[in-house]
Amino acid sequence: xxxxxxxxxxxxxxxxxxxxxxxxxxxxxxxxxxxxxxxxxxxxxxxxxxxxxxxxxxxxxxxxxxxxxxxxxxxxxxxxxxxxxxxxxxxxxxxxxxxxxxxxxxxxxxxxxxxxxxxxxxxxxxxxxxxxxxxxxxxxxxxxxxxxxxxxxxxxxxxxxxxxxxxxxxxxxxxxxxxxxxxxxxxxxxxxxxxxxxxxxxxxxxxxxxxxxxxxxxxxxxxxxxxxxxxxxxxxxxxxxxxxxxxxxxxxxxxxxxxxxxxxxxxxxxxxxxxxxxxxxxxxxxxxxxxxxxxxxxxxxxxxxxxxxxxxxxxxxxxxxxxxxxxxxxxxxxxxxxxxxxxxxxxxxxxxxxxxxxxxxxxxxxxxxxxxxxxxxxxxxxxxxxxx
Numbered sequence: 509x510x511x512x513x514x515x516x517x518x519x520x521x522x523x524x525x526x527x528x529x530x531x532x533x534x535x536x537x538x539x540x541x542x543x544x545x546x547x548x549x550x551x552x553x554x555x556x557x558x559x560x561x562x563x564x565x566x567x568x569x570x571x572x573x574x575x576x577x578x579x580x581x582x583x584x585x586x587x588x589x590x591x592x593x594x595x596x597x598x599x600x601x602x603x604x605x606x607x608x609x610x611x612x613x614x615x616x617x618x619x620x621x622x623x624x625x626x627x628x629x630x631x632x633x634x635x636x637x638x639x640x641x642x643x644x645x646x647x648x649x650x651x652x653x654x655x656x657x658x659x660x661x662x663x664x665x666x667x668x669x670x671x672x673x674x675x676x677x678x679x680x681x682x683x684x685x686x687x688x689x690x691x692x693x694x695x696x697x698x699x700x701x702x703x704x705x706x707x708x709x710x711x712x713x714x715x716x717x718x719x720x721x722x723x724x725x726x727x728x729x730x731x732x733x734x735x736x737x738x739x740x741x742x743x744x745x746x747x748x749x750x751x752x753x754x755x756x757x758x759x760x761x762x763x764x765x766x767x768x769x770x771x772x773x774x775x776x777x778x779x780x781x782x783x784x785x786x787x788x789x790x791x792x793x794x795x796x797x798x799x800x801x802x803x804x805x806x807x808x809x810x811x812x813x814x815x816x817x818x819x820x821x822x823x824x825x826x827x828x829x830x831x832x833x834x835x836x837x838x839x840x841x842x843x844x845x846x847x848x849x850x851x852x853x854x855x856x857x858x859x860x861x862x863x864x865x866x867x868x869x870x871x872x873x874x875x876x877x878x879x880x881x882x883x884x885x886x887x888x889x890x891x892x893x894x895x896x
Contacts, residue, residue, distance in 0.1 A: 513761075514550025514613045514636075519601055520557035520576070521593065521618035525660070526564060528619060528642030533661065534669055536567060539574050541665035542640060545658065546615060547765035548745035549638075553611060554604060558593045598626045605633050612636060616654075621647035627654055664741060664860030735775055735783065736792050737855050738763060743793065743806055744858035753805045755798050756784055792856075808858060815857045819874045821845055822866070826875055826888045838866065838877075838886040 522537070529537040546552050555576040561568050568578060579600070581593040601614060614630050616623055619641035627637050627650070639646075639654035643661050651657035661668045742762050746754045760780050763770050777783040784806060788795045791814060795804045809815075825844050829836040836844070842862045845852045854865035866888065869875045873891045880887045 515611050516546055516550050516552045516613045516615055517554035517604055517611050518552055518615045519597055521597060521620060522557045522559040524618045524620055528645040532642050532644045539571060541663040543574055544766050545663050548742060548762045549749050558597045594622050601626060605630060605635060613638060615640060619646035621649040624649050624653045736787060739787060740858040741855055755803050756806055757803050759806050818857060819869050821849055822869050823874050823890055827890045830889055835887040835889045837883050
């Protein structure tokens with residue numbers, strides 16, 4: 509194992525995350541995007557999640573598939589369960605810090621400002637701390653206390669609705685604020701039920717079936733791997749997290765952390781270097797001499813023809829739609845691109861989502877993007893064109 513590889517302990521204040529995902533994203537909290545982001549940073553050695561799991565039956569099954577240890581914080585009438593969960597999670601984190609000195613990074617997943625002292629203590633003990641939370645439900649005190657803070661909505665693979673669900677409450681207060689108003693779409697936290705009988709939850713207004721990727725993990729045949737997409741997504745994540753050169757060996761380790769079953773031999777390549785040379789020949793990536801023989805640096809081409817073609821496609825579609833019906837909104841625009849090029853995917857070029865792809869096009873002067881309050885969405889025009 510490389511000496512400079514991060515060894516990560518993951519702690520999830522699950523009730524806070526689940527309520528935030530329900531109210532801000534209109535769905536369940538999916539661990540996969542976070543797991544992929546952490547796999548690009550190092551090895552996740554410890555995974556713990558804290559909640560009263562009687563309220564999160566389906567979530568419990570999905571977390572188990574990701575090998576998360578579920579810590580039960582049962583409801584007790586007359587007790588403040590919120591404080592019990594906070595204390596248990598903080599004690600476990602500090603205890604692990606002393607018992608496992610090889611753990612270099614703690615990932616604290618919550619938006620609750622009550623965990624700010626824990627973050628400070630872990631940093632005093634020379635541990636790197638990464639925070640994770642929902643943007644609207646994260647206290648403003650928490651991100652500045654961390655070495656790095658990841659907003660869940662910005663992670664690659666998170667489907668963020670263009671129009672956010674309206675919760676009708678004030679956010680930014682951590683779990684206390686998140687629990688202040690309950691809706692029947694999901695079982696309310698027990699902190700809001702003290703002194704009242706447990707209510708039967710009303711079925712959520714969302715699909716009850718698990719995500720397709722979970723089904724494949726649960727025994728069904730997996731979908732074929734898009735090698736170019738897998739490599740470019742992982743490479744983009746490594747570049748964002750490290751900010752330096754990415755070696756082929758580092759890229760291979762990150763891919764294996766995402767999918768331990770990955771083997772280039774399954775795709776007809778005799779070695780990982782041969783796979784990279786194949787992608788380099790297709791102008792998907794660039795290879796250059798690295799610090800060690802046989803371990804080249806991997807990067808994106810300075811001028812990728814595929815990427816430029818994709819930006820040109822976006823510009824042409826926006827221009828045609830604008831001339832017909834006015835500037836098109838971001839919502840539904842990807843479908844319009846796929847009508848012309850069915851195989852289009854922004855992820856093939858290392859972008860985490862279509863919004864990021866459009867922002868990259870704006871930065872390159874291909875299109876302009878402005879927020880339209882009436883449409884409650886971004887609208888796009890070709891660069892230099894005025895929005896009527």
